[in-house]
Amino acid sequence: MLQEFIQQIVNGLVLGSTYTLIALGLTMIYGILGIVNWAHGELYMLGAFAGLYLAVVLKLPFIVALLGAMIILAVCGMLLERLVFRPLRQAPELNMIIGTLGISIFLMNTAIVLFSPNPLSFPTEYSNEYLSFLGIAITMQRLLVFFITVVLIALLNYLIKYTELGKAMRACEQNPDAARLMGIDINRISLVTCAIGAALAAAAGVLVGPIFLVSPQMGLLAIAKVFAVVILGGMGNVEGAIWSAFILGLAESLTAGFFSSDYKDIITFFILIAVLIFRPQGLFGNNVIEKV
Amino acid sequence: MLLECAGLTMRFGGLTAVDAVDLKLEKGQIMGLIGPNGSGKTTFFNMVSGIYKPTAGEVRLSGRNIAGRRPDYVASCGIARTFQNIRLFSGMTVWENVMIGRHCRMRQSILDDILGTARKQAEEKAAQEYLTGLLTLFKMQHMLHEQAKNLPYGKQRELEIIRAMASEPELLLLDEPAAGMNPQETAELIEFIRKLRDMGVTILVVEHDMKLVMNTCDRIAVLNNGRKIAEGSPREIQTNEAVIKAYLGKKVKEGA
Numbered sequence: 001m002l003q004e005f006i007q008q009i010v011n012g013l014v015l016g017s018t019y020t021l022i023a024l025g026l027t028m029i030y031g032i033l034g035i036v037n038w039a040h041g042e043l044y045m046l047g048a049f050a051g052l053y054l055a056v057v058l059k060l061p062f063i064v065a066l067l068g069a070m071i072i073l074a075v076c077g078m079l080l081e082r083l084v085f086r087p088l089r090q091a092p093e094l095n096m097i098i099g100t101l102g103i104s105i106f107l108m109n110t111a112i113v114l115f116s117p118n119p120l121s122f123p124t125e126y127s128n129e130y131l132s133f134l135g136i137a138i139t140m141q142r143l144l145v146f147f148i149t150v151v152l153i154a155l156l157n158y159l160i161k162y163t164e165l166g167k168a169m170r171a172c173e174q175n176p177d178a179a180r181l182m183g184i185d186i187n188r189i190s191l192v193t194c195a196i197g198a199a200l201a202a203a204a205g206v207l208v209g210p211i212f213l214v215s216p217q218m219g220l221l222a223i224a225k226v227f228a229v230v231i232l233g234g235m236g237n238v239e240g241a242i243w244s245a246f247i248l249g250l251a252e253s254l255t256a257g258f259f260s261s262d263y264k265d266i267i268t269f270f271i272l273i274a275v276l277i278f279r280p281q282g283l284f285g286n287n288v289i290e291k292v
Numbered sequence: 293m294l295l296e297c298a299g300l301t302m303r304f305g306g307l308t309a310v311d312a313v314d315l316k317l318e319k320g321q322i323m324g325l326i327g328p329n330g331s332g333k334t335t336f337f338n339m340v341s342g343i344y345k346p347t348a349g350e351v352r353l354s355g356r357n358i359a360g361r362r363p364d365y366v367a368s369c370g371i372a373r374t375f376q377n378i379r380l381f382s383g384m385t386v387w388e389n390v391m392i393g394r395h396c397r398m399r400q401s402i403l404d405d406i407l408g409t410a411r412k413q414a415e416e417k418a419a420q421e422y423l424t425g426l427l428t429l430f431k432m433q434h435m436l437h438e439q440a441k442n443l444p445y446g447k448q449r450e451l452e453i454i455r456a457m458a459s460e461p462e463l464l465l466l467d468e469p470a471a472g473m474n475p476q477e478t479a480e481l482i483e484f485i486r487k488l489r490d491m492g493v494t495i496l497v498v499e500h501d502m503k504l505v506m507n508t509c510d511r512i513a514v515l516n517n518g519r520k521i522a523e524g525s526p527r528e529i530q531t532n533e534a535v536i537k538a539y540l541g542k543k544v545k546e547g548a
Contacts, residue, residue: 178379183367183396
């Protein structure tokens with residue numbers, strides 16, 4: 001019983017880490033650019049494929065493949081900002097939704113053509129290494145997911161709180177007009193935000209690709225959950241997104257472990273609907289950002 | 293001449309909000325821009341600070357034409373401004389607000405910034421010294437860690453001016469700094485602006501409060517219906533026929 005419980009907690013932390021990494025980019029892009037990026041799941045998917053290619057085909061060490069995929073996707077994120085988000089920034093909300101949804105469909109189908117729709121396995125040097133204690137065995141890969149997520153969150157926190165760049169990002173989030181008059185180049189901040197968001201999504205893809213499978217549709221499944229995470233945390237709220245990612249991850253895996261895995265998605269969306277009814281600003285949000 | 297505007301014009305569709313306005317401002321001068329509501333004062337400000345792209349005309353800062361350039365570029369050229377309705381970063385502290393005000397003076401690269409190199413630390417130290425001095429001069433040094441939204445109204449206005457001063461601007465634009473202030477707060481603001489004058493800051497101020505304008509400005513320009521109808525010392529403006537007519541309307545002929 002205790003072993004089962006610990007096992008599910010570990011699974012929950014892995015799931016929570018994945019949601020966190022994807023949600024951070026989504027919530028930052030919303031907070032700073034005012035754009036809801038429906039294509040964010042595809043950045044996660046492309047990250048997984050990039051990592052798979054670097055690690056399995058080019059036989060690079062896993063950590064190098066992880067960094068490589070993050071860099072590749074950071075460039076993709078910047079392209080996305082320059083080619084799609086920037087022209088859409090002044091557009092009505094509906095155009096933004098259609099635009100990013102279109103990118104999502106385009107990227108997913110391009111991936112199906114390029115990589116075939118069949119799921120691929122992504123073995124790494126950590127997949128078959130186990131850490132055993134209290135009679136349970138945890139693969140190193142799972143520990144790695146959690147550990148690297150914590151490191152990335154710490155780095156992001158440092159960037160946002162203690163650097164000039166982070167201050168400029170927060171200023172843009174709070175009041176873009178005033179930020180521009182302080183000499184802050186909004187285009188540059190948007191570019192950096194998209195690069196960071198895409199790199200974090202790529203990290204999620206490379207980290208959990210080896211645990212689950214890598215397929216062109218993986219982004220679609222992830223994005224629905226991650227939207228739930230972002231809404232729970234309060235749109236645009238970075239800290240809220242982290243907490244709610246882990247809450248949902250743990251709730252899901254404990255439900256799967258102690259009731260049935262059929263119920264795990266029900267729990268997520270049950271929590272989401274309850275929050276939308278009783279606390280529409282999100283569990284951690286008190287500042288709903290109104291874009292006018 | 294620090295600021296030279298020539299033939300500055302802004303049309304919105306068929307409406308000419310500012311019509312061929314010329315304005316010159318010398319270094320160290322404080323100039324007031326007054327006029328009835330809707331006379332184009334704020335539009336004029338928005339053109340100088342880069343928010344609007346003028347339909348026609350030039351804005352020269354120390355001889356360099358900056359008309360139609362982006363606000364962040366204009367800011368880095370040395371023009372800072374405040375707003376009619378306060379636009380602070382309300383969820384950030386007083387200190388963070390002024391630090392962001394200094395953003396366009398920071399010359400470090402992204403790498404310096406992220407790695408916290410000696411260069412970044414040197415810049416930050418210089419910024420810290422200047423800003424601490426500024427905040428002390430304006431008696432806000434004891435509220436550095438207060439969130440901007442928790443300050444009293446008058447202090448928020450002053451913080452917005454200090455934030456604009458953080459970039460050591462060549463020219464400071466104040467858009468109705470006394471709006472919504474009670475007489476005591478206005479009196480404090482007049483003191484505040486006098487301190488800025490003693491520092492040698494060049495200021496262009498839009499204001500309805502005549503007490504403030506007459507007590508702080510060296511020169512006054514008057515706009516009406518988008519045109520400049522008068523310019524001169526406060527004493528000259530007070531007795532100018534055209535200005536009186538613009539504010540009080542035409543004299544009604546007897547019997548009409």
